[in-house]
Amino acid sequence: MYSIEVKDLTKRYGDFTAVDHISFKVEKGEIFGLLGPNGAGKTTTIKMLTGLTPPTEGDAIVSGFSVKEKPIEVKSRIGWISSEVILDDDLTAWENLEIQARLTGVKNWKERSLDLLKYFGIAEFKDRKTGKFSTGMRKKLEVSMALLNSPEVIFMDEPTIGLDVNTRATMWNLIREINRDYQVTILLTTHYMEEADSLCSKIGIINKGKIIALGSPEELKSRYGGDMIEIELKEKDKLKFDIQNAIISDSRVRIKVNNAESSLMDIIKAIGDNNIKTVRIQKSSLDTVFINLTGGSIEEQDFDARKFYAMIRRARR
Numbered sequence: 001m002y003s004i005e006v007k008d009l010t011k012r013y014g015d016f017t018a019v020d021h022i023s024f025k026v027e028k029g030e031i032f033g034l035l036g037p038n039g040a041g042k043t044t045t046i047k048m049l050t051g052l053t054p055p056t057e058g059d060a061i062v063s064g065f066s067v068k069e070k071p072i073e074v075k076s077r078i079g080w081i082s083s084e085v086i087l088d089d090d091l092t093a094w095e096n097l098e099i100q101a102r103l104t105g106v107k108n109w110k111e112r113s114l115d116l117l118k119y120f121g122i123a124e125f126k127d128r129k130t131g132k133f134s135t136g137m138r139k140k141l142e143v144s145m146a147l148l149n150s151p152e153v154i155f156m157d158e159p160t161i162g163l164d165v166n167t168r169a170t171m172w173n174l175i176r177e178i179n180r181d182y183q184v185t186i187l188l189t190t191h192y193m194e195e196a197d198s199l200c201s202k203i204g205i206i207n208k209g210k211i212i213a214l215g216s217p218e219e220l221k222s223r224y225g226g227d228m229i230e231i232e233l234k235e236k237d238k239l240k241f242d243i244q245n246a247i248i249s250d251s252r253v254r255i256k257v258n259n260a261e262s263s264l265m266d267i268i269k270a271i272g273d274n275n276i277k278t279v280r281i282q283k284s285s286l287d288t289v290f291i292n293l294t295g296g297s298i299e300e301q302d303f304d305a306r307k308f309y310a311m312i313r314r315a316r317r
C-alpha cells in the first residue's frame with residue numbers, strides 16, 4: 001500500500017523545466033529521501049506534493065487524493081515542515097500550536113497538543129515564547145505542529161539544513177521516533193548524503209529536475225558505487241598523462257576504482273610519489289554514487305546553498 005504515488009510529475013516555469021517527468025512510489029510507513037544538489041528541483045517537488053503549487057504535467061496521489069484535482073484534501077491530510085522559519089517567535093509554543101490547529105482545522109487540538117508536547121518532553125515550556133527556545137526545542141515544536149492533524153504523511157524540506165551536529169542528531173532521532181511511534185510516512189529532501197543513507201529506506205536521487213536513480217541506499221551503492229581515491233598534487237602541471245576514470249579539478253585528482261586498497265599503489269606509482277601532497281580514500285558511499293552518475297559531487301554543487309542558509313541563520317540570531 002502506497003502513501004505517495006508520483007507519475008510523470010513536471011513543473012515548468014516559462015521555458016525552464018524545474019521538475020521533469022519524475023515518477024516514484026512511497027510505501028506506507030516508509031522514510032523516503034529525495035537527495036540532490038542545490039537547484040535540483042527538491043523544493044518544487046515538495047510544493048507540488050503538498051498541494052502548494054499545481055503541476056504543469058503529470059500528477060501524484062498523496063494519502064489517496066490527487067494533488068492536481070484535490071489539493072485542499074491533500075493539504076488537510078498531510079504535515080509539512082519547511083527549512084524556513086515557521087514559528088512565530090513573539091508567541092508561546094501553545095499559541096503557535098493553536099494557530100496551526102486553526103489553519104489545519106483540528107478540533108481537539110488542546111488534548112492532542114498536550115500529548116505531543118509531553119511526547120517530545122517540552123510540555124513544561126508550553127507558555128514560553130518560542131523566541132527563547134533552543135534550536136532543538138524549536139525542532140520538537142515544529143514536528144509537534146506537523147503531527148497535530150494526525151497526518152498519514154509528513155513532508156520535510158531539508159529538515160536539518162544549517163543545524164549543528166548535535167541538533168542534527170536530535171532531529172534524526174525525532175524523525176525515526178515519529179516514524180515508529182506515529183506510523184507516519186515521511187518524505188524528506190536533503191543534500192546530505194549521510195542523512196539519506198542513515199535515515200531513508202529508499203532514496204530517489206534527483207539532479208536537474210530528473211530522478212536519475214531510485215532504490216535503497218544499499219542497492220544504489222552496489223549498483224552505481226565504487227571506491228574513490230582522492231589525491232592532492234603538489235604541482236598539477238606535472239600531471240602529463242591520462243588516468244582512467246579520473247576527475248581532475250585544480251590540483252585534486254579523483255579516481256574511481258572498484259577497490260581502493262588494491263589500486264592505490266599503482267596509481268601512486270603512475271602519478272609519482274614526489275608530486276603527491278595528500279591521499280584520501282573514500283569507500284563506496286552515496287557520494288560516490290552521485291559522482292559516478294553525474295561527474296560531480298553534491299557538496300561542490302551546493303556551495304552557494306550552504307552560504308545562503310548560513311546567512312539566514314545569522315540573520316535569525
Ligand SMILES: Nc1ncnc2c1ncn2[C@@H]1O[C@H](COP(=O)(O)OP(=O)(O)OP(=O)(O)O)[C@@H](O)[C@H]1O
Pocket residue numbers: 013016018036037038039040041042043044045305
Ligand atoms: N517560482 C519560480 N520561478 C522560476 N524558477 C524557479 C521558481 N522556483 C524554483 N525555480 C527554479 O527551479 C529550479 C529548482 O528549484 P528548487 O528550489 O526546487 O531546487 P532545490 O533542489 O530545492 O534546491 P535548493 O536546495 O536550492 O532549494 C531552480 O533552478 C530554481 O531556480
